[in-house]
Amino acid sequence: MGHITQTIYHINPAGIHVLITFFTGFYVGSLLLMFVDRKKRIQAILLSISIIILIIYISKGIIFSNIHWSRNIEWPVSGIFAGFVLGGGLGILRGETEFKWAARNTSVVLAGLIIFVFFNYHLSPYIENNINTTISDVVVVSVFIYFFKEFAMYTFKGPKLFMFGPANSGKSLFMAGCYLEASAPVNPSDDLLELIDELHTIGIDWPKHTTDVKDYHFTYEYGSLFIKNILFKMTDYPGPYLEKINEYMDKKEDKNEKNEEIFVKLAKDVKKSDKLIFIIDGEKYPDFDQMGIIEYIKILKKLPERRIIDSCVVITKCDLFVDEYKDKEKNEDPENDYNSFKKFISNKFVHDIRIQQLLRVVGDISIYPVFYYTKQVDKNKRKPIRDYAGNVFTFGFSELIDDMLK
Ligand SMILES: Nc1nc2c(ncn2[C@@H]2O[C@H](COP(=O)(O)OP(=O)(O)O)[C@@H](O)[C@H]2O)c(=O)[nH]1
Ligand SMILES: [Mg+2]
Structure with a gap:
C-alpha cells in the first residue's frame, strides 16, 4: 500500500x-x-x-x-x-x-x-x-x-434433467404436468407453451399427437440465498426413438444422414444430463416387453457411472390403477396418502425382471407414479377431468419435482 x-x-x-x-x-x-x-x-x-x-x-x-x-x-x-x-x-x-x-x-x-x-x-x-x-x-x-x-x-447451476420414453407413453403430458406443478417455472420453450395452451383448450380431450420433433424445456429456480436453476428437458419425437438414441450413444455422426442428426443431439443430451427420467407407459401394463425397458438398460450401460445416480423411473397414466387401489385400501383416495399409492404402484411393477434390472441401476425407491385425473367416456376411452375454467387435475408431479431437487 x-x-x-x-x-x-x-x-x-x-x-x-x-x-x-x-x-x-x-x-x-x-x-x-x-x-x-x-x-x-x-x-x-x-x-x-x-x-x-x-x-x-x-x-x-x-x-x-x-x-x-x-x-x-x-x-x-x-x-x-x-x-x-x-x-x-x-x-x-x-x-x-x-x-x-x-x-x-x-x-x-x-x-x-x-x-x-x-x-x-x-x-x-x-x-x-x-x-x-x-x-x-x-x-x-x-x-x-x-x-x-x-x-x-457467477450463477449457481443446478442439475439438468432429461426425460424420455417410447412413443405414446405420455411423454408430452408428463412434461406439461411438471411445468404446471413446478412452483416457479421460467423460460418455457415455445413448443411447451403451445402444449400447455392446448391442454387448457376446452373441447380438446388430450393434446393431439404431433408429427414433428418438439423441443420441450423449462428451468425451475429454487433456494433462497444460493439460487439454483434446474433444467427440465425433453425432445419429443413422433415414433420410436429409444433404439436410435441407444445406437447413437457410441456412434460418430454420419455426415451423409441428415435426418439422423436429431439422434446425435439426443444421445448427447442424454450423456450431458445429470439425472435421467425413464418414462414407462402405465397403460401397457402388464405387457412389460412393450415398455422399452430393454432399451433403457442398454442406454444406461453406455453412460459414465456418475451420470446414473439419482435417475428415476416414472409410471404414467396411473389413473388406470386408481379403482384397484381404492378397492384394496377401503376406498381411500390416492391423494390422501402419496407414499402408500407410490408403494402400491411399485409393488405392481417391481415383479417384472426387466424393471428389477433397471431399478438395480437407478435405485429401488425410485418408481414414481403420476397421472391426470380422468373419467371414462366409453369402453376404451378416458378423458381428463376439468374444472369450470378448463384446468386439469394432476397427481404425483410436485412430489417428484421435490425429490429431484434433493
Ligand atoms: N388415462 C390417461 N391417459 C393418458 C395420461 N397421459 C397421457 N395419456 C394418453 O396417452 C396419450 C399420449 O400422450 P402423449 O403425452 O402425447 O405421449 P407421447 O407420445 O409420449 O408424447 C394421450 O393422448 C392420452 O390419450 C394420463 O395421465 N391418464
Ligand atoms: Mg408427444
Missing part, C-alpha cells in the same frame, strides 16, 4: 478526488442492483464487505489522502445514479429482476482501479522497473481480474 499511496500522491489531488468518489458511488449503485437480483445476492454481500472496508480506508486517508465524501457530494451521488442506470436499474420499472450488467460493471470498475494503480506504480519515477517483475505483475493482475469477473458474474 505504501507505494500506491506514494504514487497517487503525485497526481493532481482534485482529479483523483472526483474519480474516486464518482467510481465508489458507481460501485455502490451497481451493488444495490445486485442485491435486488436474487441470483447475485451472495456476491453482493461479499462485495459490500470489501467496499465498506475500502471506504473506511479511504476515509481515514490510508489509501488515498484528502478524500472527503461530503465535500463534493454531487460526485458520489451521480456515481450511484450512473451505476444504477448502467447496471440496467431502469428495468425495475418493467418488472425485471435480473441485472447481469450490474455485476459486469462492478468487475469493470475494479479492473479499472487495478489497472490505474498498476500503471501509476510502474510509470512512477521512484520505481526501478525490471522487466521480470513487470511481467509477473501483469500476470497477477490479469488473473485476479479474470477471477473477479467470474465471481461477480
